[in-house]
Amino acid sequence: MIVTIRVDDRLIHGQVALLWTKKLQADGIVVANDAAAANPTQQMTLKMAAPYNVKLTIKSVEDSVKLLNNPKAEKMRIFVLVNSIKDALRLVELLDGKGLTINIANAGRFDGEDISKKLTLTKTVLVSDSEMINLKKLIDSDNEVILQTLPDEQIRKASDLLKAHNK
Template identity: 50%
Template sequence: MIVQIRVDDRLVHGQVTLMWGKELNTKGILVANDHAADDSTQAATLKMACPQGLKLLIRNIDDAIKVANDPRGDDMRIFALTDTISDALRLVEGAPGKVGSVNVANVGRFDRSDDSKKVLLTTGVTLNPDEVAAARKLCEHDLPVVHQVGVTDPKTKVSDLLAKL
């Protein structure tokens, strides 16, 4: 089961592998990202950022959904990473009941859409209108959807942030 999907535009990095992996008690990370799955250079870079002893799978979104739905993973604690809320939504909707929570952490810094259409929700989270719509839809699902950058930072409900728009 995916204990948490973290939406972080950096995907794999030190805080994710060391702090969050320990906090969530996971031995495996699933990167659900179409670009990383198709780009051998990016995949190699992500693998270098992953410490020994931690299993890393890099899959496109459709294959990540298959991994999440595979009954062999029901008893595993998997930490999934996406770089967009839209991809997290696809994963949640494609694997109903297989995701424990979603953490919208660091999003939008590398978004190349029209800057005038972005909405700043809180530090580290900047969303274009499509991502705002995906976040609203994600909050309709029966699972916690929060914003929490670091493991010791307070959790803020994304629905509360969206209500301020």
Template identity: 40%
Template sequence: MISMIRIDDRLIHGQVAVMWSKQLGVSRILVASDKIAANDMQVNALKMAAPAGIKAFVLPIQKAADLINDPRAASMKILVLSNNPKDIYEVLQKINEKPLLNLANYGRIGGEPLSEKQKLTETVYVTNEDKEIFNKIFNMGYDFEYQPLPSDAKQSLKELLGGK
């Protein structure tokens, strides 16, 4: 079962590998991305970044959803990661669970210049396209918690975007 789905530009890094995986007690980290899964060098680097005792997988979106929906996954605690909302939207459309969604460290790396993005927090910048995708996710009955670290206060992404 999914313990949490997180959007984070950096994917598997210190906050995720150490703090979140320990907080959630996960046994698996799953990066869901067609683009990243096609890059062998990035796949190998992400697998090496996983903490000892936690298996890391980097899979295209459909294979990630198939793994999540596999009855054998029900007994596992899985942290699902992606570096963009579009991939998460696609995953959510394909899975049977309704997991907790988390967002932090998004929009500062790559893509359009920061000057062309809306700053929501010190670590989250979004484009108009991002907002459209987040609204589609909200319309599915979800919200994201903006919470970079487990010890940080939670904030609703919907509220940060001006919704209620």
């Protein structure tokens, strides 16, 4: 069972490994990222950053869907990590996901696009025009789309933040 999908441009780091995995009581992490799945060095780095007591799987977005649709996955509490809103949308669409929680925590800072041309939703979430389209599609899906960097922070609905920015 997917406990949450987190958009985090850093994938696994201290907040994810120590705080979120514990808060979600996850016994598995799936990194759904095409680049990481194809890069042995990045895979090694992610494995070193992952908690020792949590099973880590690194797959392409498409291969992650196959894994997440496996009946064995229903018995686990799986924390899914993607590094962009685009990949979160792609994953949700391929899963035909409904009733999921998508937490957009850190996005748009390291994608190579001009930061000055992005809408700042929070200090850690910057959205380009193309990612805005993807975000609106996620919001329109039958899923909960929130922005929350740390477990003890207030949960903010993505739709409310867009309304506040008249988007």
